[in-house]
Amino acid sequence: MTTRIRLCHLYPDQLNIYADRGNIAVLRRRAERRGYELEWIGIGVGEALAPDCDLIYLGGGQDREQALIAPDLARRSDEISSALEDGAALLAVCGGYQLLGRGYRDRSGVEMPGAGVLPLETVAGDRRMIGDVSIDCELDPGEMLTVVGFENHGGRTLLDPGAIPLGRVVHGFGNNGESGFEGCRLGKAIGTYLHGPLLPRNPWLADWLLGQALARQLGEPPELEALDDELEYEAHAVALRRARVRGGKFR
Numbered sequence: 001m002t003t004r005i006r007l008c009h010l011y012p013d014q015l016n017i018y019a020d021r022g023n024i025a026v027l028r029r030r031a032e033r034r035g036y037e038l039e040w041i042g043i044g045v046g047e048a049l050a051p052d053c054d055l056i057y058l059g060g061g062q063d064r065e066q067a068l069i070a071p072d073l074a075r076r077s078d079e080i081s082s083a084l085e086d087g088a089a090l091l092a093v094c095g096g097y098q099l100l101g102r103g104y105r106d107r108s109g110v111e112m113p114g115a116g117v118l119p120l121e122t123v124a125g126d127r128r129m130i131g132d133v134s135i136d137c138e139l140d141p142g143e144m145l146t147v148v149g150f151e152n153h154g155g156r157t158l159l160d161p162g163a164i165p166l167g168r169v170v171h172g173f174g175n176n177g178e179s180g181f182e183g184c185r186l187g188k189a190i191g192t193y194l195h196g197p198l199l200p201r202n203p204w205l206a207d208w209l210l211g212q213a214l215a216r217q218l219g220e221p222p223e224l225e226a227l228d229d230e231l232e233y234e235a236h237a238v239a240l241r242r243a244r245v246r247g248g249k250f251r
């Protein structure tokens with residue numbers, strides 16, 4: 001029987017900027033090419049997470065869209081934490097990443113509650129941090145990878161003491177332009193500012209997430225057959241070059 005990965009996509013109608021759906025397309029294609037199915041389940045305001053969820057996804061959104069879903073997301077603290085305890089993996093990008101923390105104060109001073117699942121909080125600054133980013137990232141011990149993407153955020157995210165970042169900034173701003181950290185990692189959950197979208201140019205990150213999602217059902221991440229990633233590596237190299245040359249700018 002084919003193993004089916006159940007992906008719960010929270011708020012696809014509100015948190016969907018920067019072609020974040022490209023991340024889903026990559027996960028689906030890379031799963032199917034290894035003989036796995038990917039079931040996409042959109043979860044809107046007031047709807048429960050599907051049971052037996054293997055992977056949770058939240059995309060990016062501007063302050064206005066974030067405000068529409070923040071109260072609903074804040075009520076999901078237990079629901080999301082139990083899905084993670086049950087072995088689900090998670091990827092949250094930009095606006096979704098911010099609201100998985102304890103909260104986000106936007107530029108006009110409005111306080112949005114967060115789910116409090118990730119150990120962090122975010123406050124908007126005056127200027128936006130925009131540009132290409134590269135980070136060094138150790139998803140599996142001893143395996144250092146370069147992850148590239150594009151960032152565009154006014155929010156400055158501060159990790160709690162002892163919280164684990166997704167990676168160290170090499171070029172760009174990352175969480176707040178000062179700490180040298182980008183994103184947050186809590187077990188199989190990843191929050192990041194990187195979009196563009198993120199996964200097409202970082203296929204190993206897509207495979208890591210698929211492996212972690214499959215591990216919920218299979219006990220451990222399966223060996224995923226290598227794919228021809230020539231185009232993906234090219235896209236990665238282009239983004240890395242841009243990050244080196246242009247870096248990020250305050251706007």
Ligand code: GLN
Pocket residue numbers: 059060061062063066093094095096098124152153154155156
């Ligand atoms: N509104 C948030 C910020 O500007 C998130 C924006 C986004 O998702 N790009 O910090």
